[in-house]
Amino acid sequence: MDIEVLEGIFDANEKIARENEALFRDNGVLAMNLMASPGAGKTSLIANTLQLLKGRLRIGVIEGDIASSVDAEKLKVYEIPVVQINTGGACHLDAIMIRQALDHIDLGPLDLLIIENVGNLVCPAEFKLGESLRSMILSVAEGHDKPLKYPLMFSDSDVLVVNKTDLIGLSDFDMAELRDTVIRMNPDIIIFEVSCRTGDGLQAWADWLEKRARESIAGK
Amino acid sequence: MDIEVLEGIFDANEKIARENEALFRDNGVLAMNLMASPGAGKTSLIANTLQLLKGRLRIGVIEGDIASSVDAEKLKVYEIPVVQINTGGACHLDAIMIRQALDHIDLGPLDLLIIENVGNLVCPAEFKLGESLRSMILSVAEGHDKPLKYPLMFSDSDVLVVNKTDLIGLSDFDMAELRDTVIRMNPDIIIFEVSCRTGDGLQAWADWLEKRARESIAGK
Numbered sequence: 001m002d003i004e005v006l007e008g009i010f011d012a013n014e015k016i017a018r019e020n021e022a023l024f025r026d027n028g029v030l031a032m033n034l035m036a037s038p039g040a041g042k043t044s045l046i047a048n049t050l051q052l053l054k055g056r057l058r059i060g061v062i063e064g065d066i067a068s069s070v071d072a073e074k075l076k077v078y079e080i081p082v083v084q085i086n087t088g089g090a091c092h093l094d095a096i097m098i099r100q101a102l103d104h105i106d107l108g109p110l111d112l113l114i115i116e117n118v119g120n121l122v123c124p125a126e127f128k129l130g131e132s133l134r135s136m137i138l139s140v141a142e143g144h145d146k147p148l149k150y151p152l153m154f155s156d157s158d159v160l161v162v163n164k165t166d167l168i169g170l171s172d173f174d175m176a177e178l179r180d181t182v183i184r185m186n187p188d189i190i191i192f193e194v195s196c197r198t199g200d201g202l203q204a205w206a207d208w209l210e211k212r213a214r215e216s217i218a219g220k
Numbered sequence: 221m222d223i224e225v226l227e228g229i230f231d232a233n234e235k236i237a238r239e240n241e242a243l244f245r246d247n248g249v250l251a252m253n254l255m256a257s258p259g260a261g262k263t264s265l266i267a268n269t270l271q272l273l274k275g276r277l278r279i280g281v282i283e284g285d286i287a288s289s290v291d292a293e294k295l296k297v298y299e300i301p302v303v304q305i306n307t308g309g310a311c312h313l314d315a316i317m318i319r320q321a322l323d324h325i326d327l328g329p330l331d332l333l334i335i336e337n338v339g340n341l342v343c344p345a346e347f348k349l350g351e352s353l354r355s356m357i358l359s360v361a362e363g364h365d366k367p368l369k370y371p372l373m374f375s376d377s378d379v380l381v382v383n384k385t386d387l388i389g390l391s392d393f394d395m396a397e398l399r400d401t402v403i404r405m406n407p408d409i410i411i412f413e414v415s416c417r418t419g420d421g422l423q424a425w426a427d428w429l430e431k432r433a434r435e436s437i438a439g440k
Contacts, residue, residue, distance in 0.1 A: 039362025091342035141361030142259025
């Protein structure tokens with residue numbers, strides 16, 4: 001009985017996600033779902049990406065949080081469209097929340113829509129939002145063993161950004177072991193190593209993301 | 221309809237949690253639920269606690285993970301009873317999982333049972349396990365703004381361990397602001413500042429936990 005209801009929820013979400021996907025495609029917008037644990041650096045990566053792609057891509061952001069508008073406030077300085085979703089307790093964004101947020105954001109002029117999910121390495125992976133790019137961050141501070149313990153997100157993401165590389169030396173984090181484990185689970189995943197604190201590796205990430213967005217626009 | 225089903229799940233969990241609680245009480249065992257984001261240092265704190273309380277308390281551990289037995293393996297060296305629960309996808313432990321784990325652990329000889337929850341700052345807070353001590357870790361690497369964004373766990377925990385204090389100068393983490401925010405949400409919470417890497421602050425934590433366990437034994 002419980003399982004039937006859950007399947008109902010997943011089916012309903014899947015249907016709305018496909019509608020969102022069509023909307024993004026029709027508007028030539030690359031929609032990226034950005035997932036990670038709390039404090040892995042989602043908002044910092046977005047802020048750095050906005051800085052690096054300023055004047056090159058037209059970007060909008062949807063900020064997902066259980067409560068508060070701390071993250072949306074941080075992005076005000078970039079003068080781009082930002083919509084804050086408060087889930088009111090829910091541990092992930094879903095496609096219906098995104099559809100509601102889209103009432104407050106004009107997709108027409110955008111090239112890239114970044115959707116920052118709730119900080120959670122588990123549940124967000126189960127709910128498609130209509131994105132065509134599934135991205136995740138792992139912070140060096142979290143440790144290289146996380147793919148074994150939270151397999152769905154690592155096996156289901158298109159791109160992994162390993163953040164806080166400035167902390168490598170201060171922990172027992174083993175980048176080679178992380179890469180081996182992740183690539184065994186997900187051979188097609190693209191991995192970037194960055195530090196939002198020092199700026200290391202961010203240009204390569206931003207260049208790649210711009211290329212992906214331009215391909216979306218071309219495929220409109 | 222969905223909400224009714226969810227209420228059913230919560231009610232069923234609450235009922236089993238109360239049964240677990242009675243079992244712990246009857247056996248004079250302090251049961252501690254340990255919650256945190258992935259990689260905040262739950263297993264490291266447990267390992268350090270086992271080391272510091274060796275010969276002083278009889279301790280058992282239940283390890284909760286979505287997949288793998290990485291954490292249980294790490295604790296093998298301490299030669300104590302360890303049971304690994306794999307939730308198979310679920311983002312939190314629940315009281316029924318704990319009851320099943322208790323078939324594999326003899327409470328009689330124990331003083332303290334540490335239950336490491338799935339790494340998740342959201343969902344575990346909603347499911348009581350029968351514990352009488354609710355503890356959480358926040359890693360300095362996650363940032364001091366987390367209580368505002370994940371309020372339930374911070375407002376509902378008895379004790380907060382702030383881990384990785386050795387990373388303080390390497391981030392913009394503001395301990396005073398964290399303490400202010402948390403105490404405003406939860407005036408009775410007890411806060412420890414530790415570094416599992418350097419050992420700083422761990423003795424005070426272990427002494428406090430031993431005292432709490434002795435009070436439980438006395439109240440048997």
